[in-house]
Every structure is written in structure tokens, then in C-alpha cells.
Amino acid sequence: MFSGMHLQRLPLELLLDIVQLSLEAPKQACGGGAYSVRHFPMIYLCRSLNHASTILLYDHLHLSDPDSTTRLLSTLRQQRFSSLDHTSLAHTLTVETRVTDAEVAELLSLCTSLRCVRLLVRPTVTLTLTARLVQSWPQNCDRLELEETKTMCGKAVEKLFGSGGVGGPRKGLRHLSLARSFGWVTDDVMMTVIQAWASGLVSLNLEACRKISDTTLHHITSSASARTLRHLNLSLSAYPERTPPVKLGDEAVVALVARLPCLETLELRYRKELGDVALCGIANLATAATDCGREVALRRIDIAGWMNHTAPAVVYLAKRCPRLERVALWVLTEQMERELDVIRTEAPWCAEVERVKLYEPYGC
Numbered sequence: 479m480f481s482g483m484h485l486q487r488l489p490l491e492l493l494l495d496i497v498q499l500s501l502e503a504p505k506q507a508c509g510g511g512a513y514s515v516r517h518f519p520m521i522y523l524c525r526s527l528n529h530a531s532t533i534l535l536y537d538h539l540h541l542s543d544p545d546s547t548t549r550l551l552s553t554l555r556q557q558r559f560s561s562l563d564h565t566s567l568a569h570t571l572t573v574e575t576r577v578t579d580a581e582v583a584e585l586l587s588l589c590t591s592l593r594c595v596r597l598l599v600r601p602t603v604t605l606t607l608t609a610r611l612v613q614s615w616p617q618n619c620d621r622l623e624l625e626e627t628k629t630m631c632g633k634a635v636e637k638l639f640g641s642g643g644v645g646g647p648r649k650g651l652r653h654l655s656l657a658r659s660f661g662w663v664t665d666d667v668m669m670t671v672i673q674a675w676a677s678g679l680v681s682l683n684l685e686a687c688r689k690i691s692d693t694t695l696h697h698i699t700s701s702a703s704a705r706t707l708r709h710l711n712l713s714l715s716a717y718p719e720r721t722p723p724v725k726l727g728d729e730a731v732v733a734l735v736a737r738l739p740c741l742e743t744l745e746l747r748y749r750k751e752l753g754d755v756a757l758c759g760i761a762n763l764a765t766a767a768t769d770c771g772r773e774v775a776l777r778r779i780d781i782a783g784w785m786n787h788t789a790p791a792v793v794y795l796a797k798r799c800p801r802l803e804r805v806a807l808w809v810l811t812e813q814m815e816r817e818l819d820v821i822r823t824e825a826p827w828c829a830e831v832e833r834v835k836l837y838e839p840y841g842c
Contacts, residue, residue: 483576491751503643506574506604518713520606523786525677536745541571541572541573541574541577541581541585547577547581547585547713547834548581551581551584570592570593570594570595570596570621571585571586571594571595571596572596572598573585573591573595573596573597573598573599574598574599575598575599575601579604579606579607579610582597582605582607582610582611583610583611583613583614584614586610586611586614586615586616586718587614591616591618591809592602592616592618592619592650593618593620593621594619594620594621594622594653595619595621595622595746596617596623596625597623597624597625597627598625598626598627599625599626599627600626600627600628601620601627601628601629602627602628602629602630602631603615603624603627603629603630603634603638604631604634604821605631605633605634605637606685608630608634608635608637608638609637612637612638614642616705617650618650619650619651620649620650620651620652620653621654621655622651622653622654622655623654623655623657624655624656624659624682625655625657625658625659626657626658626659627659627661627662628661628662629662630659630662630667632667633794635662635667635670635671636670639670639671639674640670640674642735646749650677651675651679652677652678652679652680652706653680653681654671654679654680654681654682654683655678655681655682655683656671656684656687657683657685657686657711658686658687658715659687660686660687660688660689660719660776661840662663662802663684663687663689663690664689664690665690665691665693665694665697666687668684668690668694668698669693669694669698670699671696672694672697672701672703673697674700675701675702675703677702677706678701678702678703678704678705679703679706679707680706680707680708680709681707681708681709681710682703682707682709682710682711683709683711683714684696684712685711685713685714685715686711686714686744687713688714688715688722688724689723689724690712690724691725691726692726692727692730695714695726695730695731695733695734696709696730697733697828698738699733699734699737699738703786704737704738704739705739705740705789706740707738707740707741708740708741708742708743708775709741709742709743710734710738710741710743710744710745711745712726712744712745712746712749713745713746713748713749713780713783714747714748714749714783715839716748716783725751726746726749727753727826728752728753728755728756728759728780729755729759731746731752731756731759732755732759732760732763734757735763735774735776736763736793739775740775741775741776741779742775742776742777743776743777743778743779744776744778744779744780745779745780746779746781746808747780747782747783748781748782748783748786749781749783749784750783750786750788752781752784752786752787753784753785753786753787753791754786754787754788754791757781757787757791757794757795757812758790758791758794758795760774760776760779760795760799761791761794761795761797761798761799762798764776764798764799765798765802768800773800773801774799774801775801776799776801776802777801777802777804777835778803778804778805778806779802779804779805779806780805780806780807781805781806781807782806782807782808782832782834783808783834784807784808785810785821787807788814789813789814789817789818790817792805792807792818792821792831793817793818793820793824793825794819796821796824796825796828796831797821797824797825799828801827801828802828802829802830803827803828803829803830804827804828804830804831804832805828805830805831805832807831807832807833807834808833808834809833818831819835
């Protein structure tokens with residue numbers, strides 16, 4: 479077994495005899511362990527696959543270069559690899575704008591042990607692409623990220639997530655991210671998306687989806703995901719947008735936490751409309767749960783960017799939630815900084831109070 483970092487140094491005669499190829503992503507490449515095909519000399523991959531029975535490109539395959547994608551697919555299509563009995567191109571496949579819908583579908587069919595599909599910065603998620611996703615979806619893939627996609631028509635949403643669909647990501651998907659896809663993610667879309675999983679989601683990322691309202695929170699709490707959801711991101715962008723975001727209500731957030739018994743992480747960064755009412759409401763939920771012999775599962779909450787919170791409310795939340803380990807927030811005044819020190823003595827289980835320092839508040 480040889481790694482991709484040393485493959486290009488090997489003589490061609492030895493490459494032709496390789497029967498197992500492992501290209502493990504170097505940790506420093508592309509950030510976060512990602513490994514880009516465009517950074518790997520494809521000619522060596524083509525030569526080395528001549529007798530290979532196993533191809534393993536571990537961790538993260540990032541495709542943004544059309545030439546590299548074409549070469550990779552051309553190599554894997556060739557008849558001389560008919561002896562290939564196992565192909566695992568990546569645990570995570572990241573596809574950016576310039577890779578075509580047809581290439582995405584073919585890569586999915588080749589990645590037999592794929593666990594995550596990431597489609598980033600695409601102008602639109604077409605009906606054709608969604609049909610190909612449903613048709614070629616890897617059996618073990620449990621994570622889908624459609625991030626920074628500008629548009630997705632209603633028919634495409636229904637095809638990918640609708641109750642009438644068969645197979646595709648609806649089967650076995652536990653983690654979904656629609657972050658920064660604010661152009662098309664609305665309450666109506668989320669009703670279709672949330673109701674698609676009878677087994678329930680574990681994590682849902684709706685960061686910077688500024689068109690969702692309390693209605694989406696209701697969709698979440700009245701779905702199967704209410705019993706399984708552990709991580710929820712409802713944060714906004716750090717920068718003001720032309721269209722103001724739809725505001726969430728304090729009471730709706732409290733009701734959300736009350737109806738998600740497994741929720742461990744709640745991210746509400748830059749939700750400047752929220753304040754002490756939400757924090758105290760969650761704290762009171764924890765008190766009521768304790769009185770009934772239960773606990774609120776919340777371990778981490780991110781409220782950085784809020785403008786209507788006070789230190790006493792944060793301290794009250796930390797004291798009433800015995801499982802709370804981390805709070806991220808803005809410290810608005812020196813007095814607030816001093817008041818937050820009380821947490822160290824009165825709620826020692828909350829070991830991490832992260833004072834987020836940002837340049838200027840959202841919306842200023």
C-alpha cells in the first residue's frame with residue numbers, strides 16, 4: 479500500500495504492479511484534512527490503477543477543477559479496470575460549481591462507501607441534478623450539505639425530499655445542512671424537508687437562512703426529528719443583508735427547546751431580536767424538568783451577536799441547566815464582564831464561557 483504523497487516518486491514499473499492504492503488526505507492540504515484532486519498528478523493515478531483491485535481515497539475528495547474531474551472519471555470508466563471489486567473514492571465528496579450534474583451523478587455511483595455529499599456554491603440545484611442524486615445516492619451516505627446554493631425550484635425540492643420520492647437521501651440521511659442557501663429556503667420548503675424523514679434527523683444546519691420564521695420551528699417540533707435532533711443551527715450572517723431577516727420570537731425558541739428532548743447544541747448567533755426572555759424561559763424549563771426527575775439535554779448554546787441579553791440572565795441559565803458546558807456570547811460592557819464571573823463559583827459545570835470578540839455588532 480502506498481500513499482498519494484509518495485506515489486509520484488515511484489518508478490512506473492512498480493506502479494503497474496500496485497494492487498491496492500490508498501491516497502490518504504494529508505492534514506495540511508486544503509484545510510481540515512481535505513485533499514483536492516487538482517493537487518494530485520492524475521497521470522500517476524491512471525497508471526497505478528492498471529491492476530488495482532481496491533481504490534481507497536480516504537477522508538475528503540474535493541472536486542472543483544473540471545480537468546481533474548474528467549480525467550478521474552475517464553480513468554475509472556475504462557474496461558481494463560473491470561476486475562475492480564471495491565471502489566471507495568472518499569468518505570466525503572465535495573463538489574463545487576464547475577463540476578457538471580452528470581459528473582456528480584457518476585461520482586456518486588463510484589463512491590460506494592460515501593458518508594457525506596457536499597454540493598457547494600452552485601447557482602441552482604436543478605431538477606435534473608436532484609433526479610440524479612436520488613437515482614445514484616450511495617447506500618451508506620447519511621449526510622447531505624447543499625450550502626450556498628442560490629436557487630432550487632419547488633419540483634426539485636419535492637423530488638429530493640418529498641414524501642412521494644423513493645430512495646435517494648430520504649433513506650438513512652441523519653445530517654442535513656442548507657447553510658447560506660437563503661434564496662430558496664422558506665417555511666414552506668422546510669415543511670417538505672422536515673417531514674421527509676420518518677427516522678428523524680440528528681443535525682440540521684439552517685445558518686443564514688433568513689426567510690425562515692417561527693413556523694419552521696413548529697415544523698421541526700411536530701416532526702419525527704423532534705425525538706432525535708441533537709444539533710440545530712439557526713444563526714444569521716455576521717453582515718447585514720439587503721432584505722432584513724425574518725425574526726424569531728423568544729417564546730418560539732423556548733417552545734423549541736421544550737419539545738426537543740435530545741437537543742444538545744443550539745446556535746443562535748446574530749439573532750439580535752432574542753434576549754433575556756428566551757434565556758430565562760429555557761432556564762425555567764430546566765427547573766421544571768429537574769422537579770420531574772428529568773434534565774434538559776442542552777450542553778452548548780451560542781448567543782454571540784445578541785443585543786438584548788444581560789449577565790444575570792446568562793448566569794441564571796447556567797445555574798439552572800446542570801448539563802450546560804459552554805456558552806458563547808458577546809460581552810457588551812465591563813459591568814457585564816464582572817457579573818459573568820459569578821458563573822465560575824455558582825455554576826462550575828459550565829466550564830467554558832466564551833467571550834466572543836467581534837468588530838462590530840450585526841446590523842450596525
